Amino acid sequence: MTTPVLSVSNVTLAYGDRTVLDDVSFSIAPGEFTGLIGSNGVGKTTLLRVILGLEKASRGEVLINGATRSRSERAVGYVPQRVSIDPEVPLRARDFVALGLDGHRFGLRRRQAGDHALVQRYLKAVDALAFADTRVGELSGGELQRVLIAHALISQPSLVLLDEPLANLDPRSVQEIVALLHRVAKEFNVALLLSAHEMNALLPVMDRIVYLTQGRCASGTTDEVVRADVLSELYGHHVDVLRLHGRVLVVAEPSDDVDHLPSHATLNLDN
Amino acid sequence: MIHAWEVGTIVAIVAGLVGFFVVLRSSAFPAHAIPNGAFAGAAGASLIGASPLVGLGLFAALGALSIAWLGRRTRSDIATALVLIGMLALGAAFLSQSTAYEPQVFALLFGEILGVSSTQLIPIALLGTAASITLLALYRPLLLGSVAPELARAKGVAIRRLDLVFLLIVAAVTTMTVPVVGTLLMFALMIAPPAAARSLTNRPAIALTLSSLIALVVMWGAIASAYQMNWPVGFFVGAYGALSYGLARLWRRATRN
Amino acid sequence: MFAPGFFSSGSVHTALLLGTIVAIVSGLMGVFVLLRNQSFGGHALTDVATTGGAGAAYLSVAPLVGFVTGAVIGAGAIESLSRDRSQRRDVATGIVLGAATGLSGLFLYLTATTSSATGVTQQVLFGSLFSVSSSTVPVAAVTALIVTVTMALVARPLLLSSLSPDLARARGLRTSWLGLLFLLLVAVAVGLCAISIGSLLATALLIGPAATAMRRSRTITGAIVMAMSVGLAATWVGIVLAYDSFTWRATGQGLPVSFFVVAIILAFYALSHVPLSRSRRV
Numbered sequence A: 001m002t003t004p005v006l007s008v009s010n011v012t013l014a015y016g017d018r019t020v021l022d023d024v025s026f027s028i029a030p031g032e033f034t035g036l037i038g039s040n041g042v043g044k045t046t047l048l049r050v051i052l053g054l055e056k057a058s059r060g061e062v063l064i065n066g067a068t069r070s071r072s073e074r075a076v077g078y079v080p081q082r083v084s085i086d087p088e089v090p091l092r093a094r095d096f097v098a099l100g101l102d103g104h105r106f107g108l109r110r111r112q113a114g115d116h117a118l119v120q121r122y123l124k125a126v127d128a129l130a131f132a133d134t135r136v137g138e139l140s141g142g143e144l145q146r147v148l149i150a151h152a153l154i155s156q157p158s159l160v161l162l163d164e165p166l167a168n169l170d171p172r173s174v175q176e177i178v179a180l181l182h183r184v185a186k187e188f189n190v191a192l193l194l195s196a197h198e199m200n201a202l203l204p205v206m207d208r209i210v211y212l213t214q215g216r217c218a219s220g221t222t223d224e225v226v227r228a229d230v231l232s233e234l235y236g237h238h239v240d241v242l243r244l245h246g247r248v249l250v251v252a253e254p255s256d257d258v259d260h261l262p263s264h265a266t267l268n269l270d271n
Numbered sequence B: 001m002i003h004a005w006e007v008g009t010i011v012a013i014v015a016g017l018v019g020f021f022v023v024l025r026s027s028a029f030p031a032h033a034i035p036n037g038a039f040a041g042a043a044g045a046s047l048i049g050a051s052p053l054v055g056l057g058l059f060a061a062l063g064a065l066s067i068a069w070l071g072r073r074t075r076s077d078i079a080t081a082l083v084l085i086g087m088l089a090l091g092a093a094f095l096s097q098s099t100a101y102e103p104q105v106f107a108l109l110f111g112e113i114l115g116v117s118s119t120q121l122i123p124i125a126l127l128g129t130a131a132s133i134t135l136l137a138l139y140r141p142l143l144l145g146s147v148a149p150e151l152a153r154a155k156g157v158a159i160r161r162l163d164l165v166f167l168l169i170v171a172a173v174t175t176m177t178v179p180v181v182g183t184l185l186m187f188a189l190m191i192a193p194p195a196a197a198r199s200l201t202n203r204p205a206i207a208l209t210l211s212s213l214i215a216l217v218v219m220w221g222a223i224a225s226a227y228q229m230n231w232p233v234g235f236f237v238g239a240y241g242a243l244s245y246g247l248a249r250l251w252r253r254a255t256r257n
Numbered sequence C: 001m002f003a004p005g006f007f008s009s010g011s012v013h014t015a016l017l018l019g020t021i022v023a024i025v026s027g028l029m030g031v032f033v034l035l036r037n038q039s040f041g042g043h044a045l046t047d048v049a050t051t052g053g054a055g056a057a058y059l060s061v062a063p064l065v066g067f068v069t070g071a072v073i074g075a076g077a078i079e080s081l082s083r084d085r086s087q088r089r090d091v092a093t094g095i096v097l098g099a100a101t102g103l104s105g106l107f108l109y110l111t112a113t114t115s116s117a118t119g120v121t122q123q124v125l126f127g128s129l130f131s132v133s134s135s136t137v138p139v140a141a142v143t144a145l146i147v148t149v150t151m152a153l154v155a156r157p158l159l160l161s162s163l164s165p166d167l168a169r170a171r172g173l174r175t176s177w178l179g180l181l182f183l184l185l186v187a188v189a190v191g192l193c194a195i196s197i198g199s200l201l202a203t204a205l206l207i208g209p210a211a212t213a214m215r216r217s218r219t220i221t222g223a224i225v226m227a228m229s230v231g232l233a234a235t236w237v238g239i240v241l242a243y244d245s246f247t248w249r250a251t252g253q254g255l256p257v258s259f260f261v262v263a264i265i266l267a268f269y270a271l272s273h274v275p276l277s278r279s280r281r282v
Helices: A044-052 A094-101 A115-123 A141-153 A171-187 A230-235 B002-024 B029-049 B052-071 B077-098 B102-110 B118-137 B139-147 B151-156 B157-173 B183-200 B204-229 B231-257 C012-036 C038-061 C065-079 C088-113 C120-126 C138-164 C166-171 C175-197 C199-216 C218-245 C259-274
Strands: A004-013 A017-029 A033-037 A057-064 A078-081 A159-162 A191-196 A208-213 A216-220 A239-244 A247-252
Touching: A004 A033, A004 A044, A017 A044, A017 A057, A017 A216, A017 B231, A033 A171, A044 A078, A044 A159, A057 B052, A078 A141, A078 B151, A078 C218, A094 A115, A094 A141, A094 A208, A094 B139, A115 A141, A115 A171, A115 B102, A141 A171, A159 C218, A171 A191, A191 C038, A191 C065, A208 A230, A208 B157, A208 C120, A216 A230, A216 C038, A230 A239, A230 B157, B002 B029, B002 B118, B002 B157, B002 B183, B002 C088, B029 B102, B029 B157, B029 B183, B029 C038, B029 C088, B052 B157, B077 C038, B077 C199, B077 C259, B102 B183, B102 B231, B102 C088, B118 B139, B118 B157, B118 B183, B139 B151, B157 B183, B183 B204, B183 B231, B183 C088, B204 B231, B231 C166, B231 C218, C012 C038, C012 C120, C012 C138, C012 C175, C012 C218, C038 C065, C038 C088, C038 C175, C038 C199, C065 C175, C138 C175, C166 C175, C175 C199, C199 C218, C199 C259
Parallel strands: A033 A191, A033 A208, A078 A159, A159 A191
Antiparallel strands: A004 A017, A004 A057, A208 A216, A239 A247
């Protein structure tokens, strides 16, 4: 059995008496495209931050390639949901991607020609060559997102975490980004863990789903996890899973517990 | 007289380097507060008969540490403002007790071109070199940490420590200012040239170099004009700095279309 | 506790009156300055007011006119160079501040070389509340009244545009004009302060009490009232102590009002960090 690229074991995080993550356990194999699905506020960002080492869990352990975090900082790339950079900052897209290589290194090592070629390669992979010499602060949201992806990939991590990359995107852009992520994941043989509140766009490309609700999770392939019995147990009350034209809809019975309903899933009958 | 040119050159180059990051980090307020506060130290030092330079350095460091410390407990602009007023109040108290000549106070604040002696050259050169080397060694983490702190942290960069080190560098650089530019105008050298530089290029390394180059031009122009008209150097630094920024902005607007 | 002659001294009366006016206006403006994240701008205007003050000294014009004019021009310059984005404003403030500081250095130098006035630098920078002429008080009072009334008229739109510029614009407010108006009002308020306790320490009355109030108060109005109260307390006690301090040492050389006022403000601020109840920290 190969070492999982990410292994989350019994991670629990509580703020006061509010439990955000409750005994969360799952693992991701090398190269696996994994969706972390859950409605807003359920703890996805928190979980990602724990994996990145930006927050400490109250209990539990996170292993990257079998080792604890401090010894493998370079092994995890990160694409946050929002990075706002002032348009006056003199930093081009390609400079920003280059910082993905050596932004953490002290000393003034001159960049070799090889570095430049590497930056070109990753810019090309995310279709960012057209605006490579534009200031980062002047890029559109979608362009910046691609630059961030290149920045995360260029250090050649075994795993990249993406925080809600599909949020606030129109359906066409969602498709484009999902296709791009799938492509680069295969090209660079990197595992991806991306959080989303809606799973349908990812269904065609996900190898694994980690379904998170009320701090608890279920992990496996879509067929294993997105089932009425599994999700009902996870939610703590009965839910139905409907499939229509290749889309999935998770529906709960009307209940008093409105807070725990899954967020809407798109139902595209025209497909 | 010669020394004014040498010291001015060193000060300008270092101010440009540090200023690049000051502008990048929107740290103009701390960069202004630390020299202002340092002034209190110089006043206090001369009160007890110690070297003003030492007092300057001590209070500059104290200011940097206080801003960093308080900045963890409240908004950074509030922290900076409070540290500033605290130190200025001390400066006012020291001044009221001392019999410092008005020209001395004036020189501390606004600079006095004729006041540079050869003994001051060595410590300034050393301090300037140390600050520059440190800054260049920190260049990349500082660049990433200033533009996208979360990403830098995810890569293992100790952001808080970096923030503190940067403020201390500003403090060290401030200490260099006494002979030529005065505490108040070191600030101008750290803001206007880098602001102008970033209007002229999209590339960080070039912007960094241009920051120092423009600071040099401003400084030399200021020294020459100060000799010519016998007016304070600081006035020309402020004026030529603003001019360089204006020109750079116009240039950018012209070349964009 | 009260040194002899305190209550009968005319300069003390002036100091108390002027200090009261200044504290009230600063408390009001300070809360909005902090809301709009313009502490640097507010401080910069106090330094730019110095330029006006130094110019006034050189041209032998009334100090209040000089301070206010300088600050108003500075506010206009900063606002015209800035745009919504924070770095542009940060840079604009820095550039204007740098140029203005240099200019004030020039004025002070020219004053020193052309007249026999001594201690002008200190006077302009740190002020001396006890030596302001009593004729300043009515002018200051009227100016403060104008500022306060104007603020009362624009308070709600200003508040909205401070908290959410986009929302304000969606409602049809001209946020850029509001911003300019606000900065001009700050400039006038700052000019007032500069006259009394010196431009460099006008920042103290602008930022300190407001920072303290915002930590404790849950409403804007509450914050304004608290900021004014803290400013008033600091100013009055500061005046008492400063007057007192002349008797502390044989040389008869006291400590400046500004020193005491700042010390008290900082003490209040430190107190605001002390938790009121044993609330659980998240």
